Amino acid sequence: MVADLDRLTGAKAVAGRLLHTVTPAGALLDFLLLTAPRTLRPRHAAQWLAYPLAYVTFALIRGALLAPGTARRRYTYPFIDVARYGYARMALNADVLGAAFYALGLALVAADRFRPASRLAPRPPRENRISSPARGPLK
Numbered sequence: 001m002v003a004d005l006d007r008l009t010g011a012k013a014v015a016g017r018l019l020h021t022v023t024p025a026g027a028l029l030d031f032l033l034l035t036a037p038r039t040l041r042p043r044h045a046a047q048w049l050a051y052p053l054a055y056v057t058f059a060l061i062r063g064a065l066l067a068p069g070t071a072r073r074r075y076t077y078p079f080i081d082v083a084r085y086g087y088a089r090m091a092l093n094a095d096v097l098g099a100a101f102y103a104l105g106l107a108l109v110a111a112d113r114f115r116p117a118s119r120l121a122p123r124p125p126r127e128n129r130i131s132s133p134a135r136g137p138l139k
Helices: 002-007 010-034 042-047 050-065 082-113
Strands: none
Touching: 042 082, 050 082
8 A cells, every 4th residue: 555655646646645644643733732631532432433434335335336447446445455355355354444443542532531731722611501600599
């Protein structure tokens, strides 16, 4: 995969670098500087798997619709190449990567517990902002 990225030129090279280098660096900076500390929960790690699952589903459908031998690459990443590995091996590859992403998400949630507050990060609300600030018997 890395060798394929090195062979790209022009707009494809720029898009590949943005997707695989700049985007992860931007996500890390967003986490460190703009996300309120101690707000992540383990359920978020599972929710973060929705996009990769949707992408693999899209890539499999796209690959099935493209005829073998077309000028375009049928499967965008080698680990989901059904023509090469078959569906069972591709599913195993996707499951292993999904488990790795889930473990990484849980590690991020754990790291969030020990992260100091940033001056740039929004602070979580100190009180319930839905209820009235007035004192009374209905509180």
